[in-house]
Amino acid sequence: PKALSTCLNLLLDxxxxxxxxxxxxxxxxxxxxxxxxxxxxxxxxxHCKNGDLDSAFEIVEEMRNSEFSYPNLVTYSxxxxxxxxxxxxxxxxxxxxxMVSRDHIVPDPLTYNVLINGFCRGGKPDRARxxxxxxxxxxxxxxxxxxxxxxxxxxxxxxxxxxxxxxxEIKGSGLKPDAVTYTxxxxxxxxxxxxxxxxxxxxxxxxxxxxxDSVTFNVLLGGLCREGKFEExxxxxxKLPQQGVYLN
RNA sequence: ACGCGGCU
Numbered sequence: 713p714k715a716l717s718t719c720l721n722l723l724l725d726x727x728x729x730x731x732x733x734x735x736x737x738x739x740x741x742x743x744x745x746x747x748x749x750x751x752x753x754x755x756x757x758x759h760c761k762n763g764d765l766d767s768a769f770e771i772v773e774e775m776r777n778s779e780f781s782y783p784n785l786v787t788y789s790x791x792x793x794x795x796x797x798x799x800x801x802x803x804x805x806x807x808x809x810x811m812v813s814r815d816h817i818v819p820d821p822l823t824y825n826v827l828i829n830g831f832c833r834g835g836k837p838d839r840a841r842x843x844x845x846x847x848x849x850x851x852x853x854x855x856x857x858x859x860x861x862x863x864x865x866x867x868x869x870x871x872x873x874x875x876x877x878x879x880x881e882i883k884g885s886g887l888k889p890d891a892v893t894y895t896x897x898x899x900x901x902x903x904x905x906x907x908x909x910x911x912x913x914x915x916x917x918x919x920x921x922x923x924x925d926s927v928t929f930n931v932l933l934g935g936l937c938r939e940g941k942f943e944e945x946x947x948x949x950x951k952l953p954q955q956g957v958y959l960n
Numbered sequence: 961a962c963g964c965g966g967c968u
Binding site: 713714715716717718719720721748749750751752753754755756757784785786787788789790791792793820821822823824825826827828829832856857858859860861862863864865867890891892893894895896897898899902925926927928929930931934 | 961962963964965966967968
């Protein structure tokens with residue numbers, strides 16, 4: 713089943729769906745190679761990626777009927793993410809509750825993050841904040857992914873000060889903001905003609921021991937160029953190799 | 961071997 717999962721992922725990633733189907737049919741016939749949870753989860757994810765949630769739910773039904781696998785936390789998180797990416801956050805939350813009550817599965821920070829991102833994509837970071845409150849009340853501690861998602865959600869609706877507040881909250885809770893956290897803020901500044909403030913943040917992240925990566929610089933370079941600061945941009949590009957950063 | 965956050 714391990715080899716099967718790996719092969720399926722490779723085939724689906726390269727869009728060889730026909731071959732993936734054949735492979736799966738063979739595996740189902742072979743008693744020693746029964747598809748396990750991981751294999752099913754890969755299929756669920758594949759259908760979600762195509763926005764075909766009906767098929768994804770069919771796979772889950774198949775899992776429930778199978779002797780060899782049953783929906784687990786990954787299955788639910790994947791499905792919830794598929795729903796959220798299609799704007800169906802309410803249903804994702806219903807599914808979350810079903811997961812807990814019907815299958816007695818305990819959500820982890822990643823599961824909550826799917827909901828946080830669902831709300832943020834919908835331009836409702838306040839709801840996302842409620843999810844963080846909710847997970848805490850369930851004894852689940854938010855990680856940097858959770859907070860970064862919220863920071864980005866706040867930036868996307870222009871609430872820079874609130875986003876900075878969350879940055880402080882991250883530090884206060886003993887977590888370390890990472891390049892993703894900072895890049896969301898830098899991105900907002902760059903898109904609003906504030907590359908100078910963005911560069912201040914870049915300095916701040918360095919002081920906090922956080923290494924900027926290629927996405928951070930991509931964003932910064934875009935901001936500088938948009939403001940016509942081409943010399944500064946070139947200067948920045950020239951200094952990238954010394955920082956071990958290579959643009960893609 | 962399977963699920964979540966930043967640019968495109």
